[in-house]
Amino acid sequence: MEVKGRVSNSTGTIVQSEDEIDLRRGPWTVDEDLALINYIANHGEGRWNSLARSAGLKRTGKSCRLRWLNYLRPDVRRGNITLEEQLLILELHGRWGNRWSKIAQYLPGRTDNEIKNYWRTRVQKHAKQLKCDVNSKQFKDAMRYLWMPRLVERIQAAAATATAGSPTASASATTTITNNNNTTYNYNNNLNNSFEVHSGNMMLSPAIMNNNFGGSQSYTPENSSTGASSDSFGTQVSPVSELTQDYYNNVTVVNSNNNNNPNPDYYPQVQDQLSFLDCITSPSGLFSQQLDFQSMEPNTPWIQSNGDTYNGFWNVENMLLFQQLTDNM
DNA sequence: AAACTGCTCAACCGCGTAAGC
DNA sequence: GGCTTACGCGGTTGAGCAGTT
Structure with a gap:
């Protein structure tokens, strides 16, 4: 063109x-x-x-x-939005609205464009299904009292499964990806480092989730809920990602600083950085408004068996819950 | 198999703001 | 202070793909 x-x-x-x-x-x-x-x-x-x-x-x-x-960018993260990221997006959007770039600051490797697309295609779709405005109180309450607690449950479940099911692997283990052309990419160099940096900076890093939800194992790529969820980070490689990866592995753009961050400029420390623990437990936290995740009754299926959070959420049962919720307001 | 529909997401556009002169 | 340029953000578009009829 x-x-x-x-x-x-x-x-x-x-x-x-x-x-x-x-x-x-x-x-x-x-x-x-x-x-x-x-x-x-x-x-x-x-x-x-x-x-x-x-x-x-x-x-x-x-x-x-x-x-x-x-x-x-070598550190742009591709693949499905993880459960933790979904939860974070919902919460931060509730806080800041369509401030996509600000929200993206809390999701390392994700772009404002990607988050914006996610919101428009997934979240707004459900508002449409419910025949309410995405900014309406009803929909926000549905997100807060139904959607988000269920996401937390799923994250907990994924963490528990990972704890029980997989042996702890070294964080420096090589992740090998083979594409359709049988070209192999080893994520044990810069990108693996950047992944570790991601997890370290990530507001809802698996390590944090484990700490907050009773898990005790240390974080590794293999036991991360990223890997346990339907997200495909590390398993879904776009052609251009391959190109970039290949370029950075073979042509070499090496960052030699010791903090393992290939480009710290991308992830400036956010001044008012959130603590997920605070979000969950603090009276002044993000989820403090009478929301008690631990006591939420997991009566309704949050997801379908295929693991699709979105398509499975607005089923009949949850629609009824939503109805009750709005009736009581 | 073809036509249709809906969805996703990369890319573009317009606007506001900051920086430099 | 006014102008120009560059940058960044949020809204929108449309090509391509997948699923359905």
């Missing part, structure tokens, strides 16, 4: 500025991705307009920035 950049002058005549000649739009090609990755590896990011020109990309700086931040 290639479009010529065109603008109209004061008389309405279509003119073509030098900068807009051959300006490309639409999906990025592998070559473009490589050019961008290569350029940023050598020169760093920022100054996106000049970067686009210098890298020989016929793209706007804006487009380059978006492609890098949302897709090509």
Whole structure:
């Protein structure tokens, strides 16, 4: 797809500025991705307009920035949104609304775009099914009193299953992924480090969850609820992720600092960082409004047997619960 | 097998704001 | 203070895919 950049002058005549000649739009090609990755590896990011020109990309700086931040960054995390992430998104959206980038700060590796898409496609869909506005009190209460407690239950269950079922593995273990072309990628280098960093910075890291829910094992990639959930981090690799991974494994963009963070700039310490323990237990915590997860009756199935949280939630039973909830208000 | 429908998500757009001159 | 440029954010679009009829 290639479009010529065109603008109209004061008389309405279509003119073509030098900068807009051959300006490309639409999906990025592998070559473009490589050019961008290569350029940023050598020169760093920022100054996106000049970067686009210098890298020989016929793209706007804006487009380059978006492609890098949302897709090509080595630490961008792909795959399904995990249960912990779902819970966090629901809670943080309740707190901040559509402040996607702010919410994304608490989900390392996730982009604001991804969270926004998640909210629009999954959460808003259920509001639509319930015939109420996503910002209505009814729907917010349904999320708070039905959806979120069930998510916590699922997270606990996943943690318990992982504790019982899998031997503790070394955090430095290699994760090997083989794609359809039988190309193998070992996640024991930078990305594995970045994964550990993710777990360390993650507000709802499995370690935290275990601590809060009675688990005692230390966190490892294998026993993480990330792995136990339907999420496929580490098992679902997009072509471009492979490209980036391959590039970073073989062409080498090595971060040598000792904190294992490949690029600390991506995850600045959030000033008012939340404590999940506080969220659950503190009277001033996020979930403090008469919400007691531990005493919630797990009477209604939260998920279907296929593990699909969303499709299984708004079943008849929960719809009735929702009805009762709204009737009592 | 073809047509249709719904969903997902990458990419674009417009706007507000910060920074630099 | 005003202008320009760059950046970042949130809203929206549309291509591609999967599922259904």
